[in-house]
Amino acid sequence: MxxxxxxxxxxxxxxxxxxxxxxxxxELVEVDILAGGSRTPRFLEKNPNGRIPVLELDxxxxxxxxxxxxxxxxxxxxxxxxxxxxxxxxxxxxxxxxYSHEPYIATSRFLRQHRxxxxxxxxxxxxxxxxxxxxxxxxxxxxxxRTYFVGERLTIADLALYAYTHVAPEGGFDxxxxxxxxxxxxxxxxxxxxxxxDQVPS
Amino acid sequence: MxxxxxxxxxxxxxxxxxxxxxxxxxELVEVDILAGGSRTPRFLEKNPNGRIPVLELDxxxxxxxxxxxxxxxxxxxxxxxxxxxxxxxxxxxxxxxxYSHEPYIATSRFLRQHRxxxxxxxxxxxxxxxxxxxxxxxxxxxxxxRTYFVGERLTIADLALYAYTHVAPEGGFDxxxxxxxxxxxxxxxxxxxxxxxDQVPS
Numbered sequence: 338m339x340x341x342x343x344x345x346x347x348x349x350x351x352x353x354x355x356x357x358x359x360x361x362x363x364e365l366v367e368v369d370i371l372a373g374g375s376r377t378p379r380f381l382e383k384n385p386n387g388r389i390p391v392l393e394l395d396x397x398x399x400x401x402x403x404x405x406x407x408x409x410x411x412x413x414x415x416x417x418x419x420x421x422x423x424x425x426x427x428x429x430x431x432x433x434x435x436y437s438h439e440p441y442i443a444t445s446r447f448l449r450q451h452r453x454x455x456x457x458x459x460x461x462x463x464x465x466x467x468x469x470x471x472x473x474x475x476x477x478x479x480x481x482x483r484t485y486f487v488g489e490r491l492t493i494a495d496l497a498l499y500a501y502t503h504v505a506p507e508g509g510f511d512x513x514x515x516x517x518x519x520x521x522x523x524x525x526x527x528x529x530x531x532x533x534x535d536q537v538p539s
Numbered sequence: 540m541x542x543x544x545x546x547x548x549x550x551x552x553x554x555x556x557x558x559x560x561x562x563x564x565x566e567l568v569e570v571d572i573l574a575g576g577s578r579t580p581r582f583l584e585k586n587p588n589g590r591i592p593v594l595e596l597d598x599x600x601x602x603x604x605x606x607x608x609x610x611x612x613x614x615x616x617x618x619x620x621x622x623x624x625x626x627x628x629x630x631x632x633x634x635x636x637x638y639s640h641e642p643y644i645a646t647s648r649f650l651r652q653h654r655x656x657x658x659x660x661x662x663x664x665x666x667x668x669x670x671x672x673x674x675x676x677x678x679x680x681x682x683x684x685r686t687y688f689v690g691e692r693l694t695i696a697d698l699a700l701y702a703y704t705h706v707a708p709e710g711g712f713d714x715x716x717x718x719x720x721x722x723x724x725x726x727x728x729x730x731x732x733x734x735x736x737d738q739v740p741s
């Protein structure tokens with residue numbers, strides 16, 4: 338298996354984190370997305386939407402979208418519930434992550450770290466602030482009295498949400514006001530198989 | 540089963556379309572989202588993220604996120620492939636829909652139909668134009684030589700993408716330049732069980 342990825346990407350990190358939980362061997366192929374590496378004709382054959390991460394199987398078939406990759410890799414393991422409704426709840430939180438969380442919290446981090454800080458970027462960051470805070474508030478309330486997002490056990494919903502939440506302060510989203518979120522982040526990171534964002538296979 | 544929905548919503552329509560394919564009975568509960576009906580304390584108990592659609596089962600448990608609801612309802616039917624990789628490809632296109640398509644194509648339609656056309660809204664629409672066109676281009680290329688998005692058969696990936704694509708012109712996205720997309724839209728709508736967006740259960 339090959340993972341086409343940019344190591345600063347939380348979407349890529351989700352997959353690396355899942356692969357660590359599965360103790361799976363894979364080859365990491367770093368793509369220079371800031372220099373257009375995910376928009377070359379060769380890359381677009383792997384993912385017509387021009388984004389990392391992309392998982393390439395040994396037969397050459399490719400799969401895009403971080404959360405679809407998580408589902409593919411982890412279905413049949415304890416990271417994806419067997420029970421149909423619980424499995425759908427896991428997907429609910431993964432769609433929440435991509436629609437209501439990532440475009441605000443992850444994109445703010447990207448804009449602050451990888452773009453010149455012009456007035457246009459400042460306006461863009463300002464527009465992303467309220468929805469980002471709302472996403473954290475939804476997580477904080479849901480985690481009240483719960484240890485994990487679904488079924489009181491670690492699932493790919495937690496891995497998907499962990500990836501950009503644990504670096505939310507890099508996007509300007511301080512987590513001090515979210516004690517349930519902070520405890521949940523510690524719980525996820527406390528697993529012996531956990532890897533950090535910068536721990537990549539050599 | 541109850542479906543909390545706003546009938547002009549494509550996200551709700553996805554679920555109504557899937558329920559029609561399944562010939563399932565359900566009660567439609569119209570939520571006045573423009574008047575804050577999805578942000579009341581009572582609704583937030585059903586979906587802490589304050590959005591429709593929400594599916595409520597007879598035991599009172601609730602599921603949010605249109606694409607998670609589609610997966611829940613249709614798993615085990617011919618609308619979701621049994622094969623693991625194909626199932627993940629279906630999810631890939633559903634995450635594409637929520638991340639790269641809906642925020643541009645659906646939101647543009649919403650802004651044009653339900654907001655006063657101020658300069659701020661015009662600027663917002665302008666920002667959403669290029670990514671919306673890019674999403675249509677990705678679909679057009681993928682559908683070249685294909686009848687449906689995954690595995691040459693109708694799946695929930697098609698239903699999810701159909702919902703807002705077929706009304707893309709209402710958001711200012713003319714489809715004349717996308718012949719493969721137009722043929723695929725006809726193919727989806729041509730099923731005898733198909734319902735239109737305004738066909739709702741009485």
